[in-house]
Amino acid sequence: MIQKEDKIMLGHGSGGQMMHKLLEDVFMKHFGNPILNEQTDAAILEAGSAQIAFTTDSFVIDPIFFPGGNIGKLAVCGTVNDLAVSGAEPLYISASFILEEGFLLSDLEIIVESLASEAKKAGVQIVTGDTKVVNKGKCDKLFINTAGIGRVSPENRMVTKALGIIPGDIIIVNGTIGDHGMAIMNARESFNFKTTVQSDCASLNHLIREVLETSEVKFMRDPTRGGVATVLNELAGKIQLGIELDECELPVNNGVKAMCEVLGFDPLHIANEGKVLIVVSAEDGPNLMKVLRNNELGRKSAIIGRIVSEHSGKVVLKNETGGRRIVDSLSGDQLPRIC
Amino acid sequence: MKYVDEYRKKELILSVSEKLKAISKKEIVLMEVCGGHTMAIHRFGLNSLLPATIKLVSGPGCPVCVSSQHFIDTAMAYSKLPGVIITTYGDLIRVPGSSTSLEKERANGSDIRIIYSVLESLEIAKANPDKKVVFLGIGFETTAPLTAAAILQAKKEAIANFFVLSAHKIMPPVMKALVSEGVKIDGFIAPGHVSAITGTAIYNDLATTCGLGVVVAGFEPVDMMQSILMLTSQIESGKPAVEIQYQRVVQPEGNKIAQNMLSEVFEFRDDRWRGLGIIPKSGLNIRDGLSSYDAEVQFNVSVPESTEPKGCICGQILRGLKTPVDCGLFGKKCTPSDPVGACMVSGEGTCATYYKYRS
Amino acid sequence: MCLAIPAKVISIDGSSALVSIEDVEYKASLLLLNDVKPGDFVMLHAGFAIQKVDAEEAAYTLQLLNDEEKHRPGSV
Numbered sequence: 001m002i003q004k005e006d007k008i009m010l011g012h013g014s015g016g017q018m019m020h021k022l023l024e025d026v027f028m029k030h031f032g033n034p035i036l037n038e039q040t041d042a043a044i045l046e047a048g049s050a051q052i053a054f055t056t057d058s059f060v061i062d063p064i065f066f067p068g069g070n071i072g073k074l075a076v077c078g079t080v081n082d083l084a085v086s087g088a089e090p091l092y093i094s095a096s097f098i099l100e101e102g103f104l105l106s107d108l109e110i111i112v113e114s115l116a117s118e119a120k121k122a123g124v125q126i127v128t129g130d131t132k133v134v135n136k137g138k139c140d141k142l143f144i145n146t147a148g149i150g151r152v153s154p155e156n157r158m159v160t161k162a163l164g165i166i167p168g169d170i171i172i173v174n175g176t177i178g179d180h181g182m183a184i185m186n187a188r189e190s191f192n193f194k195t196t197v198q199s200d201c202a203s204l205n206h207l208i209r210e211v212l213e214t215s216e217v218k219f220m221r222d223p224t225r226g227g228v229a230t231v232l233n234e235l236a237g238k239i240q241l242g243i244e245l246d247e248c249e250l251p252v253n254n255g256v257k258a259m260c261e262v263l264g265f266d267p268l269h270i271a272n273e274g275k276v277l278i279v280v281s282a283e284d285g286p287n288l289m290k291v292l293r294n295n296e297l298g299r300k301s302a303i304i305g306r307i308v309s310e311h312s313g314k315v316v317l318k319n320e321t322g323g324r325r326i327v328d329s330l331s332g333d334q335l336p337r338i339c
Numbered sequence: 340m341k342y343v344d345e346y347r348k349k350e351l352i353l354s355v356s357e358k359l360k361a362i363s364k365k366e367i368v369l370m371e372v373c374g375g376h377t378m379a380i381h382r383f384g385l386n387s388l389l390p391a392t393i394k395l396v397s398g399p400g401c402p403v404c405v406s407s408q409h410f411i412d413t414a415m416a417y418s419k420l421p422g423v424i425i426t427t428y429g430d431l432i433r434v435p436g437s438s439t440s441l442e443k444e445r446a447n448g449s450d451i452r453i454i455y456s457v458l459e460s461l462e463i464a465k466a467n468p469d470k471k472v473v474f475l476g477i478g479f480e481t482t483a484p485l486t487a488a489a490i491l492q493a494k495k496e497a498i499a500n501f502f503v504l505s506a507h508k509i510m511p512p513v514m515k516a517l518v519s520e521g522v523k524i525d526g527f528i529a530p531g532h533v534s535a536i537t538g539t540a541i542y543n544d545l546a547t548t549c550g551l552g553v554v555v556a557g558f559e560p561v562d563m564m565q566s567i568l569m570l571t572s573q574i575e576s577g578k579p580a581v582e583i584q585y586q587r588v589v590q591p592e593g594n595k596i597a598q599n600m601l602s603e604v605f606e607f608r609d610d611r612w613r614g615l616g617i618i619p620k621s622g623l624n625i626r627d628g629l630s631s632y633d634a635e636v637q638f639n640v641s642v643p644e645s646t647e648p649k650g651c652i653c654g655q656i657l658r659g660l661k662t663p664v665d666c667g668l669f670g671k672k673c674t675p676s677d678p679v680g681a682c683m684v685s686g687e688g689t690c691a692t693y694y695k696y697r698s
Numbered sequence: 699m700c701l702a703i704p705a706k707v708i709s710i711d712g713s714s715a716l717v718s719i720e721d722v723e724y725k726a727s728l729l730l731l732n733d734v735k736p737g738d739f740v741m742l743h744a745g746f747a748i749q750k751v752d753a754e755e756a757a758y759t760l761q762l763l764n765d766e767e768k769h770r771p772g773s774v
Contacts, residue, residue, distance in 0.1 A: 007446045017676045191455040194723040258720035261703050321560050323384020325696040342704035354767035456745020485746050488729040532702050535749040587756035597730045
């Protein structure tokens with residue numbers, strides 16, 4: 001229940017528990033309907049005899065240029081991936097721009113060029129858009145809102161539903177975690193760390209198509225804000241089974257690992273923009289790993305955990321020293337600590 | 340990572356664990372007084388590797404947890420003054436004061452910035468000559484010298500718009516106070532990085548006068564296990580002493596440069612520890628000669644009388660008398676996303692650690 | 699108060715040192731530490747080098763531990 005004095009805080013946008021509470025308390029309360037209630041990355045809609053996936057996203061990232069990309073590239077990757085992990089073939093995107101008065105046209109062109117280039121790479125067309133300009137100070141350089149439409153094949157319809165998941169099934173990620181969030185944080189804050197950590201932002205639809213063609217995927221989701229931990233906690237809650245992760249198997253870039261140690265962060269809670277979590281049966285694992293590793297976006301794929309019958313609804317990490325601990329979803333923002 | 344990975348090797352941890360189980364006969368209580376140690380114990384699941392005879396309790400080792408509500412409320416009051424930029428370590432942002440938090444005040448429009456190094460505050464001060472930059476100085480002897488260095492640097496560069504609100508505290512008085520209160524402690528696991536600065540002489544009293552062993556411990560699981568082994572050995576043989584396990588970082592004389600800066604900038608004062616009350620000569624106050632950098636001297640704000648939240652037993656938890664699971668609010672009304680007491684807000688607070696690493 | 703990480707000194711520049719942790723670089727303050735040279739390891743806490751890591755002591759501790767581990771019954 002919201003109180004009159006309650007205000008939006010930065011933690012509400014971080015993809016973790018605070019954001020979920022906001023969704024429940026305000027948005028779902030008023031918007032709730034069967035399609036929206038699924039709260040998947042894309043809504044699957046019946047349009048006559050076809051099924052289409054429909055998604056929307058807003059990009060407000062700061063800084064707009066970061067190691068590994070910019071807000072334009074991210075806008076395409078984010079939208080394409082939401083469609084792809086829903087089992088859809090991404091087809092069309094809209095791009096609406098809110099521009100701050102005074103924003104450099106040359107910067108805008110670089111961003112638009114990146115957006116176009118990434119769209120071409122992903123094989124999607126930008127078919128409609130909008131442009132608005134607001135007074136200086138009313139938005140931070142530029143915000144981009146997108147909507148995306150894709151075609152769903154009947155056999156891929158169910159990948160978001162997490163049906164048929166049983167103890168013994170395994171969880172795979174297509175590469176190193178925490179890169180995007182760490183690259184952004186480093187570019188944004190005044191902490192003055194110099195790293196080679198780059199955002200992993202990438203359109204995953206071609207990789208995911210290969211995966212869907214060769215494996216029986218039981219569940220897929222891209223771990224964006226809130227990180228791997230948040231997605232897996234949602235999954236564990238949905239299927240009412242437990243998830244066990246193996247710390248030794250988590251692929252983490254050395255630079256990301258070092259930054260996490262310095263600042264006291266957990267890579268499991270950091271955003272990714274070029275990663276997908278896939279649940280398959282243990283038998284399907286080796287084949288899927290081969291398919292993933294064959295693709296440039298899956299070279300560092302790893303089996304990071306499995307579904308278990310114990311501690312239903314919870315995610316537990318077996319750490320490198322043999323101990324075990326619970327992994328929660330992200331609560332608010334991650335804060336660099338001295339302590 | 341060098342000097343980290345080697346101390347996380349499973350075989351070494353188990354080897355020390357077995358030795359410990361072989362020598363431990365007496366039922367003993369060992370207290371660690373460092374948030375970093377609390378975290379390490381739970382992150383690496385060390386409790387499960389100890390014999391049933393050894394009980395670990397957490398003391399008041401988290402500087403955020405023990406910073407008084409008055410300090411938070413004062414920081415909040417400063418943030419509402421026009422032209423003030425608050426700079427703080429991330430640990431403090433969500434700590435609840437009497438009625439609000441820095442995070443909530445930031446949502447209300449206050450300029451509150453998270454920094455990694457106090458020197459960033461100096462940069463912000465130089466970049467904003469028309470603003471007043473107040474740094475919230477929390478931390479024990481590991482972190483206080485950094486604040487001291489920043490103040491001396493501000494003096495050197497004639498930066499006139501940099502101020503510090505000091506809540507810095509030192510360890511030995513609170514360790515002695517707990518023993519005097521009669522809290523059951525058979526030995527102390529001493530904070531490794533505090534000791535890297537102070538050296539080990541500060542613990543001699545505890546060993547000679549109170550008959551309590553003190554082992555200065557590092558933060559990796561092997562360090563912690565080895566330290567517990569050393570303490571247990573001492574207790575089993577009846578020979579309490581001050582020993583250093585963390586020899587790769589801690590020298591008996593400590594860091595003299597840091598110690599000199601501390602005494603140049605700070606003097607001791609009686610200080611309020613949240614949940615523990617006033618402990619004599621346990622806090623660090625900026626000396627008169629440097630009062631132009633002291634926010635408490637330079638700013639005039641009125642701060643309401645603070646009250647402890649109802650049902651919160653942080654005080655008893657900080658003394659090691661109770662554990663988070665004994666608190667009626669733990670995990671229900673008091674969670675990391677909705678903290679009531681400071682022990683839950685701080686990432687290294689006992690309650691936050693118990694919650695995060697619960698099995 | 700304790701979050702400090704071992705970092706390798708790459709170069710010295712007056713009162714600061716360029717240090718690296720894996721491939722992450724940071725300009726750490728040397729206001730609290732002198733007698734530091736490239737190749738040394740220091741403990742980095744909140745932007746400052748607060749103490750050197752004594753390589754010999756580190757090696758000695760690990761040697762002791764590794765020897766004990768080898769002599770454990772059941773160790774491989």
